[in-house]
Amino acid sequence: MTSIPCGTSDERNDEYHRRYSRYTYFRNLTLAPNSKPIIFDIGAHKGESIEFFREIFPSSTIYAFEPCRSSFDLLTRVYGSIEDTFLFNLAVSSEDTKLTYYQQSLSHLGSCLKINNLSHDSISYAATAKNIPTSVSGIKLDTFVRRFDVSHIDILKIDVQGYESSVLDGALDSLGITNSVIIEVGFYDFYSNSSSFDKILSLMYSLGFVIYDIAKISKNPKTLGTDWAEFVFKRISPPSLPQSD
16 A cells, blocks of 8 residues: 655655654653663563563563463573573462463463453464463562562563453552653454453553553555554653652
């Protein structure tokens, strides 16, 4: 599809791509001039985001959460010995309790939500999704932050396959010390009871965040709609940090 020319947007986009660098982009999401950001990776899978952030911020402190045991075992083998990288086999949720996690043959599709076998938007996978239930430990981000005495969060990345609202519901205090949030939000019917973007947007705005960027968009060649998008939220003003003595 060819976009319709509109004003100077094409020229502005060209200039954007000339000026863009990953380092500059993500540094804008941290508490400048902090070169050692604190990053939370919720839904770490096999460490793709850890590798990405480590390349940009070698001195960062990363807390990574992955509930799937097989993915977590690989995560531990690859990243378990890296300094200031802390790995937790936990599902971040709205409650501190045991949860059911549904494993899939494609590990990155596992979630605390079942895949909808009757999905109209899925191209092929949903109809045969196994939804294998396993018990995992859940923890509120607020509980974790208090327990580990985390002073602030520069970047909070959430990629939890439709479970985003539950993560945010357990992180209301933590969001008060967070500068930016990266959330992947689905719009298709792939998961049962997936998060409402309206709810996420309303909550983030109420806590002092605005949309900074739509960083990624995944299009559906079957429906010609959008399956999911990665939204970047940034605080209007710096977060409230503990006062030094």
